[in-house]
Amino acid sequence: MSDRPLPWHDAWERALYSEAGFFRTSRPADHFRTNAHVGAFAGAVAELARRAGAATVVDLGAGGGELLTALRAELPGVRLTGVELAHRPEGLADDIEWRDTLPERIDGLLVANEWLDNVPCDVVELDDHHVPRELLVDPATGEEALGDPHGSSWLRTWWPMTEPGQRAEVGSARDVVWADAVSRVHGTAVAIDYGHLRGDRPPFGSLRSYVDGREVDVRPDGTRDVTAHVAVDAVAHAVGGTLLRQREALTRLGVDGRRPPLDLAHRDPTAYVRALGRAGEAGELLATGGLGDFWWIVTDTLGHGTLAP
Ligand SMILES: C[S@@+](CC[C@H](N)C(=O)[O-])C[C@H]1O[C@@H](n2cnc3c(N)ncnc32)[C@H](O)[C@@H]1O
Structure with a gap:
């Protein structure tokens, strides 16, 4: 990489997405754990797809295809498409489509989990x-x-x-790309990310770098992630979307972090252990100070109200 100082936007773009860029040479799951790596998340996305009557689910920024692989079991007959700049993951089921640009039209559900925070600003x-x-x-x-x-x-x-x-971080580029994505959707679009609102912006911004599961010095040299929290209210305004915290969105979709009743352990130990595992995953997705604080920007382009309380 050249040592010439560049506008942050250009350096960030190159660091993540050039041929030698971070997301071209490694997978997100090698470095961090996201919603997409927690089993119960796919169950909730599947429920959202069913409520939207989705014939298609498109995952934008699909990473290693983890969410789509889990959805395949949940949504038989629904067409699944990953949109991702990185190459098709080895072993991905043949019937999952993999491409590097969004389709012109999406009839169903568009999901973008932890995508906007990696859109350079x-x-x-x-x-x-x-x-x-x-x-x-x-x-x-x-x-x-x-x-x-x-x-x-x-x-x-x-x-x-x-x-x-x-x-x-000037979020206008994010507003524009998400508005373009949503304009293609006949159904429901949801962007899920960490973010902030106008009343609580971080005074010194939120530019961060991560690699191998730990935070490191911010440097756009291709060896590490570069990310910044999303100004979620601006994005929601750009697309006429509704803002919800993840814990609220997932609760509306039936995710429940409560332990199963103890008597189940006596009646059906296997079912109890399975239910305990599900409750643990749900707890991780709903956690305060963790994934539960994420924001969902939900737009129903056909007015279905898929996440109405
Ligand atoms: C933080 S990762 C999230 C991956 C996955 N959604 C998850 O939650 O684990 C962001 C992903 O978005 C991809 N990405 C970024 N910009 C993209 C674009 N314009 N088109 C397709 N994929 C993109 C990156 O390559 C990266 O794999």
């Missing part, structure tokens, strides 16, 4: 004169420098900064 910092300036970064070291002023109505609306030194 401009990163800005408020200078001593209260002017938002684009941040440049040296990909090899992560060292940053202030660039040109960054005029953005998105910042003024969604992430106003007040004190010199404050930083923000």
Whole structure:
């Protein structure tokens, strides 16, 4: 990689998605555990697909195909498609389609789990004169420098900064790509991610890097993930979506983290152990301070109200 300082957006794009980029050379599951790796999540997505009457489920940013593989058992007869820049996983069932661009039209359910946080953004910092300036970064070291002023109505609306030194990730690119994805859907679209609202933006942004399950220095050099929390209210506004915390969305879909009744252990020990496993997975998906705090941005383009309480 070149050492030339680049706008953060360009360095981020290259670090993750160029031929030698992080997501081209390794799978998400090698580095972190997501909803898609927890069995009970597929059950909830399957329930959402059934409520949407989906003939097709498209998983955008499908990673290693874990969610689609689990859905295959849950949704016989439903067409499953992974949209992913990385190559088709070895051993993926032949009847799961794998492609690198979204279909023109999706009749059914579109899911994007932890996809938006990896959509590169401009990163800005408020200078001593209260002017938002684009941040440049040296990909090899992560060292940053202030660039040109960054005029953005998105910042003024969604992430106003007040004190010199404050930083923000400009989420307009995410609003645009998710709006494009949702415009293809005849049914339900859901983006699921960690995020923040206008009233609680992190004052110094949320740019982070992870590799092998641990947080490391932020550096767009292709050896590590680069991610930032999603301004979920801005995205929801762009698509006319409804915002829900994951624990609320999953509860509406019937995910239950309560332990099975103890008498089941006596009546049917095997069923008890199975139910205990399901409750454990549900607990992980619903956890406060963990996956339960994630946001769901839900858009029913046909007005079905699939997640209405
Ligand atoms: C954090 S991973 C999430 C993977 C999976 N959804 C999960 O929850 O485990 C983000 C994935 O999105 C993929 N991705 C990013 N931008 C993409 C794009 N424009 N089209 C298709 N896939 C993309 C990356 O290659 C990466 O595998």
